Amino acid sequence: MSKYIFITGGVISSLGKGIASASIGKILESRGLKVTLMKLDPYINVDPGTMNPYQHGEVYVTEDGAETDLDLGHYERFTNTLSSKFNNITTGQIYNSVISKERKGDYLGKTIQVIPHITDAIKERIKKCAQVSKADIVIVEIGGTVGDIESLPFLEAARQFRLDMGYDNVLYIHLTLVPYIKAAEEVKTKPTQHSVGTLREIGIIPDVLICRTEKPLSESVKEKISLFCNVKKEAVIESPDMESIYQVPLVFKKQILDEIILSHFKLICKFSDLKEWDRDVVNRVLSPKNKVTIAVVGKYIELQDAYKSIYEAFTHAGIYNDTKVEIKKIDSESLEKLEIGKIMHGISGILVPGGFGYRGIEGKIKAIKFARLNKVPFLGLCLGMQCAVIEFARNACNLGGANSTEFKKTKYPVISLLEEQERVKDLGGTMRLGAYPCKLKKNTLASKVYGRMLIQERHRHRYEFNNKYRKVFEKKGVVFSGIYPKKDLVEIIELKGHPYFIAVQFHPEFKSKPDKAHPLFKEFIRVALRQAQGLS
Numbered sequence: 088m089s090k091y092i093f094i095t096g097g098v099i100s101s102l103g104k105g106i107a108s109a110s111i112g113k114i115l116e117s118r119g120l121k122v123t124l125m126k127l128d129p130y131i132n133v134d135p136g137t138m139n140p141y142q143h144g145e146v147y148v149t150e151d152g153a154e155t156d157l158d159l160g161h162y163e164r165f166t167n168t169l170s171s172k173f174n175n176i177t178t179g180q181i182y183n184s185v186i187s188k189e190r191k192g193d194y195l196g197k198t199i200q201v202i203p204h205i206t207d208a209i210k211e212r213i214k215k216c217a218q219v220s221k222a223d224i225v226i227v228e229i230g231g232t233v234g235d236i237e238s239l240p241f242l243e244a245a246r247q248f249r250l251d252m253g254y255d256n257v258l259y260i261h262l263t264l265v266p267y268i269k270a271a272e273e274v275k276t277k278p279t280q281h282s283v284g285t286l287r288e289i290g291i292i293p294d295v296l297i298c299r300t301e302k303p304l305s306e307s308v309k310e311k312i313s314l315f316c317n318v319k320k321e322a323v324i325e326s327p328d329m330e331s332i333y334q335v336p337l338v339f340k341k342q343i344l345d346e347i348i349l350s351h352f353k354l355i356c357k358f359s360d361l362k363e364w365d366r367d368v369v370n371r372v373l374s375p376k377n378k379v380t381i382a383v384v385g386k387y388i389e390l391q392d393a394y395k396s397i398y399e400a401f402t403h404a405g406i407y408n409d410t411k412v413e414i415k416k417i418d419s420e421s422l423e424k425l426e427i428g429k430i431m432h433g434i435s436g437i438l439v440p441g442g443f444g445y446r447g448i449e450g451k452i453k454a455i456k457f458a459r460l461n462k463v464p465f466l467g468l469c470l471g472m473q474c475a476v477i478e479f480a481r482n483a484c485n486l487g488g489a490n491s492t493e494f495k496k497t498k499y500p501v502i503s504l505l506e507e508q509e510r511v512k513d514l515g516g517t518m519r520l521g522a523y524p525c526k527l528k529k530n531t532l533a534s535k536v537y538g539r540m541l542i543q544e545r546h547r548h549r550y551e552f553n554n555k556y557r558k559v560f561e562k563k564g565v566v567f568s569g570i571y572p573k574k575d576l577v578e579i580i581e582l583k584g585h586p587y588f589i590a591v592q593f594h595p596e597f598k599s600k601p602d603k604a605h606p607l608f609k610e611f612i613r614v615a616l617r618q619a620q621g622l623s
């Protein structure tokens with residue numbers, strides 16, 4: 088039978104609950120346990136797929152094609168768990184399922200209420216995830232902050248879980264803020280007390296508190312928190328700001344959080360000191376020998392979360408290459424009017440990420456042209472590949488005005504919809520989503536980089552390369568190095584005679600890990616670094 092850990096957050100949002108959950112997953116996994124991590128999101132959208140990145144940040148795509156919360160990205164990067172559509176629940180999904188059961192008459196005349204019908208549906212989904220994943224430990228992160236109206240049904244379901252499953256099988260962890268007040272030169276525990284108080288009103292008494300703090304907590308502060316919040320002193324865990332998120336599992340490990348959890352569950356597990364993680368990830372990320380600057384030319388660069396997995400993939404490639412990857416974020420819309428040579432001064436590589444809609448497209452195309460002509464290493468992801476195709480059509484194939492039919496009616500629709508997509512009406516969940524196999528062509532950059540001939544990568548897009556233009560492109564030096572065989576769709580393009588120009592229709596960033604950087608990012612940074620050092 089699985090054991091369950093519920094992680095709630097208090098005081099303010101953005102305390103790093105996702106990282107804390109992922110780190111707990113890591114320290115438990117290192118003890119030989121199989122873990123799975125879930126995110127419960129209190130919004131009414133069925134999934135984040137239809138949300139603007141400014142509202143939500145990145146949409147993380149699972150192997151089975153679910154569009155999910157970006158915290159699932161942290162879960163997959165920190166642990167070996169592979170998430171699926173069962174790992175992310177939203178209020179929208181829960182109400183959807185309850186209402187459709189009601190319409191079918193499944194409730195046999197009952198009045199449908201939040202308790203028990205909504206809470207039952209939540210609990211069923213959590214148990215389903217446990218069953219599908221066969222995990223020893225199911226870590227359930229509840230989105231939002233305690234006290235929000237929206238998250239109440241999830242918290243109520245979490246409360247009932249201990250009653251249903253037994254005390255020893257459920258553990259509650261509350262993440263809170265202990266702010267440092269400069270004028271008083273003191274850290275303050277009152278917000279934590281209030282937050283735990285609110286949680287107790289709901290009926291949840293936390294077993295562990297993780298205190299986010301700028302300053303270390305003294306023993307007396309820990310004692311105070313322990314007393315006022317009714318949590319054992321050793322279970323008051325401090326979580327200071329760290330240079331790298333990958334240090335957090337070590338911070339928890341040092342305070343024996345894994346032991347605290349295991350002893351609650353009465354589990355005896357093999358010992359682990361996270362030595363490999365410390366050596367291969369943390370040490371390397373903290374002391375790189377080299378530095379390289381990469382430009383990310385996108386539409387949502389003001390928001391750190393919009394391209395989360397891409398930035399992380401760069402960190403991983405940096406870890407591998409012993410290099411600090413500095414990111415210069417360039418707004419693609421402003422770039423349209425700027426002098427590109429000046430903006431790209433000191434840049435060793437250019438990445439164009441995915442996206443939707445016409446705004447900022449011409450800036451991306453301008454950056455790609457610059458990378459192609461000046462032999463600057465380039466990686467295009469999804470929309471980034473589609474822009475590379477448009478750029479090449481216009482400027483190398485003499486197809487003036489070439490475009491994607493997503494943006495404009497054009498004589499040269501080099502990117503267009505497949506027939507099956509033309510018929511689609513709903514926006515939500517209808518793109519090409521999730522993992523698809525891709526066959527690589529022999530003796531290409533892609534096959535060298537991957538070191539294999541068959542790969543599997545995750546997709547999230549509607550438009551495709553228009554095969555009508557394959558011949559024209561090939562004549563001008565484009566290599567179609569990756570194909571989805573079943574439908575003969577172009578998944579990877581590269582350029583002959585360029586040190587590193589590769590663009591992919593999928594999202595490799597979702598599969599990069601700190602101790603296993605994605606090959607496309609690894610090689611991108613390696614080539615960029617060599618060029619920066621004048622070695623190419």
Ligand code: GLN
Binds near residue numbers: 440442443547550551
């Ligand atoms: N807007 C493009 C499409 O739907 C690209 C999507 C993306 O970059 N994720 O095909």
